[in-house]
Structure formats: C-alpha cells, structure tokens
Amino acid sequence: MIVYLIKRILASVGVVLAMAFLVMLILDLVPGDPVVIMLGENATEDMVRELRRQLGLDQPLLVRYVQYIWKVVQGDIGRSVREMAPVSKLIGDAFPNTLLLTACGMFLTLLIGLPLGLISGAKSGSWLDHSSRITSLAGLCMPVFWIGLVLMFIFSLKLGWFPVGGTGSWLHLILPSVTLASYSVASLARMTRSSLLEVMGEDYIRTARAKGLAYRAVVVRHAFGNALIPIVTVFGMQVGHLMGGAILTETVFAWPGMGRLMVGAILDRDYPLLQGTILVFASCYIFINLLVDLSYGLIDPQVSGK
Amino acid sequence: MKNVQADSSAKKGKSLTRRRALRRFIHNPLSVTGLLIVIVLMCVAILAPVISPHDPAAQHLFDKRSKPFGKYVLGADQFGRDILSRLIYGARVSLFVAIVSVLIALSGGIIVGTLCGYIRGVVDAVLMRFMDLLLSFPYLLLAIVMVAALGTGTMNTTLAIGIWALPTFARMVRAAVLTITKREYITASQAIGTPSYMIILSHIIPNFVSPVIVYATLFMANAIMIEAALSFLGLGVQPPTPSWGEMISSGRNYLMTSPHVATTPGLAIMLAVLGFNLLGDGLRDALDPKMKVA
Numbered sequence: 001m002i003v004y005l006i007k008r009i010l011a012s013v014g015v016v017l018a019m020a021f022l023v024m025l026i027l028d029l030v031p032g033d034p035v036v037i038m039l040g041e042n043a044t045e046d047m048v049r050e051l052r053r054q055l056g057l058d059q060p061l062l063v064r065y066v067q068y069i070w071k072v073v074q075g076d077i078g079r080s081v082r083e084m085a086p087v088s089k090l091i092g093d094a095f096p097n098t099l100l101l102t103a104c105g106m107f108l109t110l111l112i113g114l115p116l117g118l119i120s121g122a123k124s125g126s127w128l129d130h131s132s133r134i135t136s137l138a139g140l141c142m143p144v145f146w147i148g149l150v151l152m153f154i155f156s157l158k159l160g161w162f163p164v165g166g167t168g169s170w171l172h173l174i175l176p177s178v179t180l181a182s183y184s185v186a187s188l189a190r191m192t193r194s195s196l197l198e199v200m201g202e203d204y205i206r207t208a209r210a211k212g213l214a215y216r217a218v219v220v221r222h223a224f225g226n227a228l229i230p231i232v233t234v235f236g237m238q239v240g241h242l243m244g245g246a247i248l249t250e251t252v253f254a255w256p257g258m259g260r261l262m263v264g265a266i267l268d269r270d271y272p273l274l275q276g277t278i279l280v281f282a283s284c285y286i287f288i289n290l291l292v293d294l295s296y297g298l299i300d301p302q303v304s305g306k
Numbered sequence: 307m308k309n310v311q312a313d314s315s316a317k318k319g320k321s322l323t324r325r326r327a328l329r330r331f332i333h334n335p336l337s338v339t340g341l342l343i344v345i346v347l348m349c350v351a352i353l354a355p356v357i358s359p360h361d362p363a364a365q366h367l368f369d370k371r372s373k374p375f376g377k378y379v380l381g382a383d384q385f386g387r388d389i390l391s392r393l394i395y396g397a398r399v400s401l402f403v404a405i406v407s408v409l410i411a412l413s414g415g416i417i418v419g420t421l422c423g424y425i426r427g428v429v430d431a432v433l434m435r436f437m438d439l440l441l442s443f444p445y446l447l448l449a450i451v452m453v454a455a456l457g458t459g460t461m462n463t464t465l466a467i468g469i470w471a472l473p474t475f476a477r478m479v480r481a482a483v484l485t486i487t488k489r490e491y492i493t494a495s496q497a498i499g500t501p502s503y504m505i506i507l508s509h510i511i512p513n514f515v516s517p518v519i520v521y522a523t524l525f526m527a528n529a530i531m532i533e534a535a536l537s538f539l540g541l542g543v544q545p546p547t548p549s550w551g552e553m554i555s556s557g558r559n560y561l562m563t564s565p566h567v568a569t570t571p572g573l574a575i576m577l578a579v580l581g582f583n584l585l586g587d588g589l590r591d592a593l594d595p596k597m598k599v600a
Contacts, residue, residue: 018439026455141579143531143551145538146572149558153569157562244446248535252558263539266454274454278447285444 005294012290019282020072020275021065027271028061055081055272068275077279078272080265087276090261095280097167098246098257104177105184105242109235113185117192117231122219124197132189139186144245148179148252165254176253180245184238191234195227202226228299236292240285330592337588343581351397360388362395362548374566381566383557389567392548393574399549400578403464404529408522410468415475416518420506422476423483434480437473449532453541463542467529478521482514516593524586527579534575550575 035052052058055078059067071077077087120132155175156164162175199205200223208218247259254260258277265274331337350357360366360378366386374381380389418437422430440448452466486492487510495505536542537551545552550571557568 015439015442019442022439023451026451029455137580137583138576141527141576141583143534143538143554143572143575143579145535145551146554146569146575149554149561149568150572153561153565240444243444244535247446247450248538251539262450263541266450266541278451281447282443285447286442289442 001297004297008290008293012286015286016279016283017069019286020069020279023275023278024061024065024068027275051081072279077276080270080273082265082268082270082273087273090273091258091276091280094256094258094261097255098250098259100173101176101180101249101255101257102239102242102246104173105180105245106239108177108181109184109188109238109242112181113188114192114231116185117189118196118219118224120189121193121196121200121227122215122223124193129193133193136186136189139182140190142182143248144179144183145248145252147182148175148249151175151179152252165252167256172253176249176255179252180242180249183245184242187238187241188231188234192227192231195230196223199223199227225299229296232292232295232299236289239288239292243281243285327592331588334588334591336584337592340581340584340586340588343577344585347397347401347578347581350394351401354394354398358388358391358394360391362387362391363546364388373564374570380570381564383553383567384560384564389553389570392553393550393571395548396550396553396571396574397578399460399543399547400530400533400575403460403467403533403543404526404582406464407467407471407529408525410465411471411475411525412518412522414468414472416479416511418472418476419479420483420510423480424487424502424506424510430480434477437476440470440473441477446532446535449536450539450541453536458541458544460543460547463533463536466536467532470532471525471529474525475518475521478517479514482517483510486510486513520586520590520593523582523589527582527586530575530578530582 035048035055035057057064068078075088077091079085080087080090083090116132116136120129123129152164152175155161163169163172166172196219200219205218205222208222209215213221246257247262249255250257250259251263258281262274262277262281264270265277364387366382366388374389378388378390380393383389383392418433422433443451449466449470452469453462456462456466492505492509495509533542533549534551534554537549538555540552540555543549543552545556553571554568557564557571560567
C-alpha cells in the first residue's frame, strides 16, 4: 500500500511538471510578441528589450522551464506584470476565497445530490423519482452563470435577502455556492440513481430481500456500499467541474477569487500571473483526483490488493 | 452458393438490428423530443436571414431595452437591437462552433485513436500519455489556456473547444480499436495479406461508429455550453457577433431594470443543450442499451 501511495504521488508530481511545461509551450505559440502586446504599440525598443529580459523571455523555452520550476520549488512564481506585485501574493489573497467557495459547493453537492439520487434510485418510478430526474436534467442543461444571474435577480435584487456580490459575511456565500453546486448536484444525483439501480438488480440484493430484510436496510446496507465506486468517481470529476464553474461564478458575483484573477490575466496578457493561476488550479485538481483514487482502496478492498 | 446465402442473411441481420434500433428510438418520447429540438434549431440557424423579424445588428435607439411582447416579441437590448433576431443569429454561431469543433475533435480523435490502437508500441505510449495530460486539466481550463494562446474570436474558440475534446474521442476510439483488433476476423484478414489501411477502413472504423456518434451528439451539448461560458467571460465570440453567452454577459449590467436582456439567451442555451442531451441519450439507448457514456 505504501509503495502504491508513493508511486501515485510521484506520478501526480510528474503530471503537474508536464502540465507546467505544456502551458508554457502553448503560451509560447502565441502569435505576435507577448512583450509588445503587454507594453502596447507605443513602447520603445529599449522598453521591450528590458521587459523581455525581466520576464526571461530572451532565453530558450527549455531553459526558461527549468528556471521556472526551480523558482517555483523555492516558492517564487514570478511577478504580475499588471499588478506589479508578486504572483504568489495575488494568488495567496485569492486562493482562500476560491477554496471556500469550492468547498461549500462540494458540501452542497454531497448534501443535496447524494440523497436526491438515493431516493430517486430506491423509489424508481415514483413521483419523487420523476421530479428529481426532471430537476437534475434541468440542472445539467442550464449554464452556471445564467443560474447565478437568475438567483441574483430573484433573491438579491427583487427580494433583497442576499447581497448582490462581493465577500464579507456568510450571507455573501450562499448564492454563489448554490450557483456553483447546481451542475454537480444534478450530475451526482443522476449517477447515484443509475449506479444504485444497477446494483439493485444483482442477485445478492434479491437474496437480502428474500431473507426478509427491510427494503430500507437493503438499500442502505447492501446496495449503497456497492454502488459507491462510480459515485465517488463522478464526485471526483465534479471537483474539476466545480473549479471551472468557480471561474464563472466568481465573475457573476464579483467574488475575489482565482477565477477572476485568471480571466483578468488573460484579458490583460499578464502571462506570469496566468501561468501561476493555471499551475495552482491544475495542481489542486490533480491532488484531489489522487485523493479520489486512494479512496477507492478504502471503499473496495479489491482495488488496494492490486 | 452457400457464401451468398450467408452474406444475404448477414445483411438481413444487420438491417434487422438497425430497424430495432430505430424502433427503440421512435418509441422513446424523450429522444424524439430531443431530435425535434435539434431539427428546429438547425432550421432556425439555416433560415436565420429569412425568419428573423429584424436585422440583428440594427440599433433602434428609441427602443433601448424595451419590454418583451411590445414592438419586439422578446424586447430589445441595451442598444435597441431586437433580442429575438439576435437569438436566431446566435443559434447560427452556437451551432457553427459546436459542429466544427466536433468535426475537429472527431477527425483528430479518430486519427490518433486508430493509430495508437492499431500500431501500438512507442507511438501509442507517447501519444496516449499526451492525451492523458490534456485530460488532466480541470473542466474549462484547457479551453481557457488555448484561448489565451490563440486569442479570442469565433474561429479560435472553435479550435480551442475542438482541441479540448480531442483526447476523449481519441481514448474512446483507441479502446474500441483495441477490442476489435483482438477478434479473429482481423487476424484472418491480416493472414490473407490485406493491407493495414484496408483493414482499418473496412473493419475497424465501422465498428466504433455508434459509440462515437453517441458521444459526438452528447459533446455538441458540451460544446454549446463551453462556447457560451467562454463568450460570457469575454474570451470567446466577440461582439458585435451575436452569441448567446456574450448576450448574457452584456445584459447583466441591466439586470435590475431590464432582466429580460440577460435572461432570455439563457433559455436558448438551455433548450439547445437539452435537445442535444436528449438526442444523445436516446441514440445511446437505441444503438446499444448496454453502452455507458459518462
């Protein structure tokens, strides 16, 4: 198990390193000189040369990559061109906000999506099942940012229950988390339902029912545990969705997080900042997926035996 | 003589499964609804210049943000442009981006997947590792990185979405090719000296058509959603080209006084995504009830 753990952690670090290289490579393919674009049309030759030297863009790609990784290891991920501040500080300010938002989204996903799917699967064909399926289908088809705007219109502008945007109190957190969780709730509920339904068709479920066990006990004790692996997989995938959704939700609710930082960095062509935000986002995602993979071993003893 | 009989019965079997699939599809009201929505959307997109009541770019400055069900069926936006006409032209943009990005992802995915699955070895290992790497970006992030490099605009958005989706298709095709190449008729075909490209074209590609069609349909829904998201962030289709995501983005400043400007395009996105999702689910159930597409 420990060997497996170390292997998986090393592999994840490898993926993060490869990703950082790929992002650098992609950004290197930008048509036109990024330095000229950053400085604007009126920049003098000297200014361009100076900024290029500051950003290290006069070096070949591989050298820059090794330098970048070396600096990252030392905790320095460059300076933002636009904000004139270290990228690590900007990210340090924004990251807790995104983490809070994503964590609330995850919490809501589990709190609503899981029971919804379980009830739907256990009572398939009932009106509860139908209404939960229709709701989740609708949830999958509505764009996150649109849900955010509609919620904002109803609950902030018309009813005045919640603030329109920004951070401060826990009231600020509610609408963005609900918005962010909407897609994942729907997705998790659907997966839980179908996974549970599949397990409910197995022989051992029929045996459990035949020996007179109550339906509820069969669902909770026999079916749910066995339906858990695909559910956890989908939940892990939802984490990626939540992060992408956070970019959109933050834009809607003016939430000062990583997503807004990233979008701003693209629009301003602030490459050091963009690279930093992408690196942090991607590492988090890979780390969470690592946790999901490791959790299989806890759920299913067959997996850890491999 | 025996051969001919076997051949015709095989054909009969094939047409029978096809007819069964069709029957399964037609008898599912949800799939038919999906198909209808998609057909209507296609017609709207193609006939946009004929059916739209106004010029989508014409600014009627006296009618700024006028309410729905008045002079304009769905009202006018902040520049006094007819929202219905912009939605109709927006369908064009959305479907164009979705279809072309699917074609990019599909052709790239089929080439990469077939090569990897058929040749195996180093090519397979290197290309698939690269695909895995692309897949390990969180949702939306790879598309955002691509846009950051390529720049905004309709064509770049399409390309970014296509590249984002390519690895999934490649993986799916490769998995299908791997299971097919193990079959005996492929070995037999190789034994009688059929060239590889003939085997790929006549035996392998026809065998993964149905899962790929299903996934491509479901992916259209995703592509529409991502295009809208990118345009909403200001990273996708740029104004003045009417795009649903961009309409929501520019209308949100008037949410308090004129909520219809920002909210109606969302309904269009929802309808389109719903249509492709229902159609994809229906196709999956009809073509192969056991197949699983996440």
